[in-house]
Amino acid sequence: APPTPTQPGSVGTRTRLVSSPSLAEMSASPAYALRAECRGHEDDVRGVAVVAPDAFATCSRDKTVRVWREAIGDDGYATAAVCVGHTSFVTALARVPADATPSLPSGGLVSGSRDKSVIVWSDATNEPVAKLAGHSLDVTAVCVMRDGTIVSGAMDKSIRLWDASSGKCVRTIADAHGSSVLALLALPDSNGFLSGSADKTIKRWDVAHTTAGGGLGSSSLTPSKTITGHADTVRGLALMPNVGFLSASHDCTARLWTLEGEPVRLFAGHAALVYSASHVPVSSRTETLVITGSEDNTAKLWNSDDGSCLQTIAHPACVWAVSAFPSGDDGGNGGDLVTCCADGVARVWTRDEKRKNHTAQRALDDALVAVAELRAKADLEDQKKKIKTEPPESLHAPGEADGQTKVIAETGGSIAAYAWSAGTKSWERLGEVTGVDDDSGGKKKTLDGVSYDFVFDVDIQEGAPVLKLPFNVGDNPYDAAERFLENNGLDPGYREQVVNFIVQNVGEDAFAGAGANLSADPFTGAGA
Numbered sequence: 001a002p003p004t005p006t007q008p009g010s011v012g013t014r015t016r017l018v019s020s021p022s023l024a025e026m027s028a029s030p031a032y033a034l035r036a037e038c039r040g041h042e043d044d045v046r047g048v049a050v051v052a053p054d055a056f057a058t059c060s061r062d063k064t065v066r067v068w069r070e071a072i073g074d075d076g077y078a079t080a081a082v083c084v085g086h087t088s089f090v091t092a093l094a095r096v097p098a099d100a101t102p103s104l105p106s107g108g109l110v111s112g113s114r115d116k117s118v119i120v121w122s123d124a125t126n127e128p129v130a131k132l133a134g135h136s137l138d139v140t141a142v143c144v145m146r147d148g149t150i151v152s153g154a155m156d157k158s159i160r161l162w163d164a165s166s167g168k169c170v171r172t173i174a175d176a177h178g179s180s181v182l183a184l185l186a187l188p189d190s191n192g193f194l195s196g197s198a199d200k201t202i203k204r205w206d207v208a209h210t211t212a213g214g215g216l217g218s219s220s221l222t223p224s225k226t227i228t229g230h231a232d233t234v235r236g237l238a239l240m241p242n243v244g245f246l247s248a249s250h251d252c253t254a255r256l257w258t259l260e261g262e263p264v265r266l267f268a269g270h271a272a273l274v275y276s277a278s279h280v281p282v283s284s285r286t287e288t289l290v291i292t293g294s295e296d297n298t299a300k301l302w303n304s305d306d307g308s309c310l311q312t313i314a315h316p317a318c319v320w321a322v323s324a325f326p327s328g329d330d331g332g333n334g335g336d337l338v339t340c341c342a343d344g345v346a347r348v349w350t351r352d353e354k355r356k357n358h359t360a361q362r363a364l365d366d367a368l369v370a371v372a373e374l375r376a377k378a379d380l381e382d383q384k385k386k387i388k389t390e391p392p393e394s395l396h397a398p399g400e401a402d403g404q405t406k407v408i409a410e411t412g413g414s415i416a417a418y419a420w421s422a423g424t425k426s427w428e429r430l431g432e433v434t435g436v437d438d439d440s441g442g443k444k445k446t447l448d449g450v451s452y453d454f455v456f457d458v459d460i461q462e463g464a465p466v467l468k469l470p471f472n473v474g475d476n477p478y479d480a481a482e483r484f485l486e487n488n489g490l491d492p493g494y495r496e497q498v499v500n501f502i503v504q505n506v507g508e509d510a511f512a513g514a515g516a517n518l519s520a521d522p523f524t525g526a527g528a
Helices: 021-028 358-385 392-396 477-487 492-506
Strands: 033-039 045-052 055-060 064-070 077-084 090-096 108-113 117-122 128-133 139-144 150-154 159-162 169-173 181-186 192-197 202-206 225-227 234-240 244-249 253-258 263-268 274-281 288-294 298-303 309-314 319-324 337-341 345-350 405-409 415-421 426-432 445-447 450-452 454-458 467-471
Touching: 033 077, 033 358, 045 108, 045 337, 045 345, 055 090, 064 090, 064 108, 108 139, 108 150, 117 139, 117 150, 139 192, 150 181, 181 244, 192 234, 244 288, 253 274, 253 288, 288 319, 288 337, 298 319, 298 337, 392 405, 445 454, 445 467, 450 467, 454 492, 467 477, 467 492, 477 492
Parallel strands: 045 090, 045 319, 090 139, 139 181, 181 234, 234 274, 274 319
Antiparallel strands: 033 345, 045 055, 055 064, 064 077, 090 108, 108 117, 117 128, 139 150, 150 159, 159 169, 181 192, 192 202, 202 225, 234 244, 244 253, 244 274, 253 263, 274 288, 288 298, 298 309, 319 337, 337 345, 405 415, 415 426, 445 450, 454 467
């Protein structure tokens, strides 16, 4: 969804000064700027995993996983591998550490997809070594526990534990949450993990050690703790060293917690849903920052000590996922950030002046300004269409009374207001119409800080809270339906019904020339 021109972090707002004395190193160094744009994905980049000091992996709606490695003799990154195997969107990604499991001595990756499967990839060959099937709906989260056990969560509300070597499911938690499981985090100092859900809760699961036969010691598993505090879907989880963990939520905030579930810090300032959070190492010491990614088209950097926002980084579209490279004593990639954007580009950001790509940063800034101007122009044209105008010829007839006004669509394309002057017996131009507040229904609606042409109330089932379905004229209804279902943890099978609901309530004329294929496949959006 587009940002409003005045919101923090939109075009023209590039940095926030750092004032925290406890983060003196950050204060003394420059703000983050663009280092590299990693282009290759053909659709939204949805997830990221840092795999080495000079490499990271991303997953995308284009059904692939890509590995990016620092280019030799260049401060940018190049595609090192493209992993093909999923048959639908890839939305979750995690790193398998080296020697965590015998089948992957050099480590690997785990990805989850809308095709309901989990794939384990080898670092050595970049080929799949196992495809794990068992979930009945989209796999939306994955993580790898300390002993190498793979954990997956899905929209079917279940969590599954897998043996990476055999590819067998060793435990299923059928109703782990009251709604879709959207986030998982392996705990570093125990054989356990955390899960986050559309039911607004976070749960801690402590698992018995793997037995010699590959099974798990206990036949049943219940959460050792249920953590509440968010007012909406818990979308992301990340480790915060020496403190606990971070959570990102559709309530437009991120939070810092102890591993026991005690709240430590609230990070509030995004204007829309927060999808991801990560800690950012500042140095080889224990200081850390926090980065978040949001539907408001920004990534924000936060002071972990007091929750203040230090910098807002604007993007061309929604920021789905964020991560950071570890900090090293040699300066290396320490503290560099990775953001994954809905425009199909993964971006690396740095504070190191030597690695900043000023040319690329200027080009991005110019592109953001151009996008904002086009959006403002489109909004103005939309508002103008809602004003009742008359042709210039109507000014040839005298007015009926002093002060009578007319809105004229002028030859040059502008719209201007005129008033009849009885004294001069002429129409006097008052000025150009630059906006309108149309109380008859043209007024924009606001949801989670973002303006929309429509915000519909959707009643899914009796007794359940009414859900909000936002939509802008010109948007693809299939994309809007998919985002609505995913954000609310609903079965993707409702997609066609939601599309039909949008079309019926907006009107098919609104989609003319908007690029929306109303005869598209209800699951892929491709032409029938």
